[in-house]
Amino acid sequence: MKVLALRAAVLLGLLGVWEVVAAPLNPILYVAPSAIPGALLRVFRVGELPPLPEHVWLTLREIAAAYALAVSAGLWLGFVLGLQKTLGRIYEPILAALYAIPSVVWYPSLMLFFGLGPASKIAFGLLLGFFPVALSVLAGIRQVDRHLITVAVSMGAGPGAIFLKVALPAMSATLVGGLRAGLALSVVGVLVGEILGSRAGIGYLINYAYGLFMTAEYAGLVVLVGAAVLALDGAAGLLEARVRRWAS
Amino acid sequence: MIGDPRSLVTAQIELRDVGKRYETVSGPVLAVEQVSLKVRRQEFLTLLGPSGCGKSTLLGMIGGLVAPDAGQVLIDGEPSTGPNPRKVAMVFQDPGLFPWRTALDNVGFGLELQGVGGARRREVALGLLEPMGLRGFERKYPRELSGGMRQRVAIARALALDTPILLMDEPFGALDEQTRLLMGEWLVGIRRRTQKTIVFVTHSLQEAIALSDRIAVMTSRPGRIKDLFEVPLPYPRDLNSPEVTDLRAKLWDQIREESLRAMEGAP
Structure with missing residues (x-):
């Protein structure tokens, strides 16, 4: 509780300093925090900007599609490579190497393939969200304690029961961590995609x-996105804590 | 124990000339060779021998976890083809509790696999945990339990299957000396209540003498049965009595040689 109070105090202090420093400076370059709520309201009330709710809705749908695809593909490939030892040995280093390449370099080619519309954003969100999910499945499978499988087999567990009652729970913590990281990256992928080239969406x-020097509106949108992502990640964090309740 | 005439006629477990070799990087290793052994109904038989003598392999064969390369394992006269949770339950040195399950749900695991409903599983698990001094710990996760408690939960999990045969692979090997003695006393009590056939693996002379009806001394690699000793003493056993001292000396003679061989031959 004390930590929370101190954290709030530090944040407020920083905002205060920002306010004082920004006050005498050019408002186009330096937005004072006090200007943001008003700007956000302006964004909502269809001013010179296109209406906000439609963009938010589009971005949300893009994120949902990208994340759903990332999770499906990540789980599928992770389990295929994790359960087939030979395939895993062939492909896992390739996967890790691809993950190490800064993903933004793929974006231009995705735009060429999928155009300026939502498809290229979904593809980019999928690409970014896919790796943490697939790699967490691989890591999770490796973490399953062989002895626990022996114990289950000695009690008559077949392959299905071993998967559902031993492997899946044993890897759940790692898996949920990967799903959480994948979600964060899918969001980043869609937003970056929109910012780099699109005709609709939050990005x-x-x-x-930003392009029209509506800096306060721009800052307001950033704050809005930040708050949404924080809320999303907070919810994912709660889920993760629940899954790992037995471990901490 | 000898009152039941069947116990004299039929062996509950029979090993017929079983053998097992493992392939390792330095070539094949013969873990067990030509072992024949009969375990009587309700008998407490201990396999005693130095580390790496194939005791665990032999126990794994009885439990259906290890397929013999040669020979046959018979349970109640029928050839064993794999784990048989209706007849055989196992306890390992590492309790192997599922860390994401509470003590209660760990004990219920085997019944869950058999499709037994939640209420019944709970009832069985509570009935087993309580007399083990685990009342109040039913909802705890394994990490919240001490080593001795974990092993008791693992034993309860095996007992929940209610099998006539219980196999125990150095179940108290990882515990401290005091806990180990107490767990031994406690196991004698369980055995009296449940009348199970128990095959117990250990490298501790003391433990073997305190618990067993019969002790099979094994040779080191390849594992064979070197000698069998009857221990016709009532429980609880006074480990300083002349009979026990005498038996310990005999066992030590047998095992000393094998332990030396095992030490020298250790890779």
Whole structure:
């Protein structure tokens, strides 16, 4: 509790300093925090900007699609490579190497393939979200204690029961961590995709506001996105804590 | 024990000339060779021998976890083809509790596999945990339990299957000396209540003498049965009595040689 109070105090202090420093400076370059709520309201009330709710809705749908695809592909490939030892040995280093390449370099080619519309954003969110999920499945499978499998087999467990009652729970903590990281990256993928080139979505809006030197609106949108991502990640964190209740 | 005439006629477990070799990087290793052994109904038989003598392999064969390369394992006269949770339950040195399950749910695991309903599983598990001094710990996760408690939960999990045969692979090997003695006393009590056939693996002379009806001394690699000793003493056993001292000396003679061989031959 004390930590929370101190953290809030530090944040407020920083905002205060920012406010004082920004006050005498050019408001186009330096947005004072006090200007943000008003700007956000303006964004909501269809001013010179396209209406906000439609963009938010589009971005949410893109994220949902990207994440659903990332999870499906990641789980599928992770389990295929994790359970087939030979395939795993062939492909896992390739996967890890691909993951190490900064993903943004793929974006131009995705735009070429999928155009400026939502498809290229979904593809980019999928690409970014896929790796943590697939790699966490691989790591999770490796973490399953062989002895626990022996114990289960001695009590008559077949392959299905071993998978559902031993392997899956044993790897759940790692898996949920990967799903959480994948979600964060899918969000980043979609937003970056929108900012780099699009005609709709939150990222487009951010780019638009920024391009027209509507700096307060721009900052307001950033705060909005930040709050949404924090809330999402907080929910994922709660889920993770629940899954690992037995471990901590 | 000898009152039941069947116990004299039929062996509950029979090993017929079983053998097992493992392939290792330095070539094949003969873990067990030509072992024949009969375990009587309700008998407590201990396999005693130095580390790496194939005791665990032999126990794994009886439990259906290890397929013999040669020979046959018979349970109640029928050839064993794999784990048989209706007849055989196992306890290992590492308790192997599922860390994401509470003590209660760990004990219920085997019944869950058999499709037994939740209420019944709970009832069985509570009935087993309570007399083991684990009342109040039913909802705890394994990491919240001491080593001795974990092993008791693992034993309860095996007992929950209610099998006539219980196999124990150095179940108290990882515990400290005091806990180990107490667990031994406690096992004698369980055995009296449940009348199970127990095959117990250990490298401790003391433990073997305190618990067993019969002790099979094994040779080191390849594992064979070197000698069998009857221990016709009532429980609880006074480990300083002349009979025990005498038996310990005989066992030590047998095992000393094998332990030396094992030490020299250790890779």
